[in-house]
Amino acid sequence: MSTEVDPQYLLKESNREVERLQKQHAWFQRCLNNQIVFAPVDLNKDGLKVLDVGCADGILLRDLQKQVTPSSRLVGVDIMNSFMPPSPQVNITYQVYDVCEPPSRELSESFDFTHVRYVLPGCAKVGHQKAVDNLAATLAPGGWLQVQEMDLDYNRSEVGQATNDANRVFSGLFDQIGLGARFPSKLDKAFEAAGLVNVSIQNVEFPMGKRLGDDKAAQDSWEPFALTIPSVVETAKSLGADIPDSVYDNLAERFEKEVKEQGSLWRSFIIIGQKPE
Template identity: 50%
Template structure:
């Protein structure tokens, strides 16, 4: 699922990747809206819980990093759960989404998960949070990206990563949702990324020296599986923003993809989710940096 992917930096390779992402997105404001809508849907499914890792967010001066923060929506939600002394940093690989100035005790920096963290981010944070970002780490690979994230942690700090599961054949998914998952995974493979990339996260956490590695599976409901009509509508919306972008990209990147997969996909998706609903599984991984 295209999330905050792209690059920032001075190398030719990095700049080209950034431009490819922005060219694929086209409308920056529309992409930002998609990210915000997606965040609200996930938070609804998680009952507004952000930190699953057992980090003490009430600690005076707690330090939190959100990597791939886009416009900082998640940090502004988390701001309500931490003391005024908290130090919060949002990092993203592209400046196009970042706020141009600090917001209270939230400040923003540019950083790519594929690169070693800048000195100001190294060894500092009680919680480093990442959501739907590691699918874009094909330049470095998942293992190096996780190692980079682990380097941002203070002793005793926690790394938490959430990724949607794009492995095909999920039993709780109607056909339109299965087609979307298949299309996304096929695009990943065409761009050199393993669609099973998320399975590498626990091992990568251990190789990075983290301990207490934990995986929690969550089911993100879409459409009719929610009893409340407002929830039905709001849960259907995120992929309505995504499907046109993914279908357009698939036609360019995957010309050999069966057109039946993306034919009338948005209409089929809306109908099936409204009438039946389904689930998009996700995994939340977290692990702790040793105290010494």
């Protein structure tokens, strides 16, 4: 693994980010019945090559490793060197890569499946289209790209006020950094502009808190937000995002109370597309 120094992270507080990502992944896996791959990828293919962009400590790759053949090659990349394991694991290697840049020769046109989750908000300096272009460039002919990003609609009637307020803070932050809060709903067009075919976009719901029933699963669902919301609020305020003070007020506490007492639903877009053969 590289010894490069970490760049500045989008959120001001990154010390507990790996912990947050681990809890978030456990919650997602519970809600999705351990499904990771939504694209029609043959997981039984010998020598399957998989890239996870924004891999952090590799938790998703370690789970995916259980679903693929022993001959598969799994590669995790992240902009944050400190997030990644200090050494390779069985069939899993790690390296530093910033999706704002074109992939290296080693990463170019190499992978049967490239997975990305909640990474593109960090690509405001180049825009989501350039980031998608760079991701598409990692695919071998016939390979699939899968991107998961947040649905930040903050006027939803099926959730409580604190959930809508959390979405509004994320939306305001993304607008302020120039990415635009609605960019995830446009990613199917970005995939097509990058030359991908068989593109589709779907909305996936993740129950939270009381709606999950199981105490451990409920805790895994709200704890990532307990770690994230204060940092998102601090970042949005420091950047001057156009958000009323009433939205910020006690948001972390209100969100946790709402999710514990009545439950909630978090939504994501999942977009897939294939590089032509």
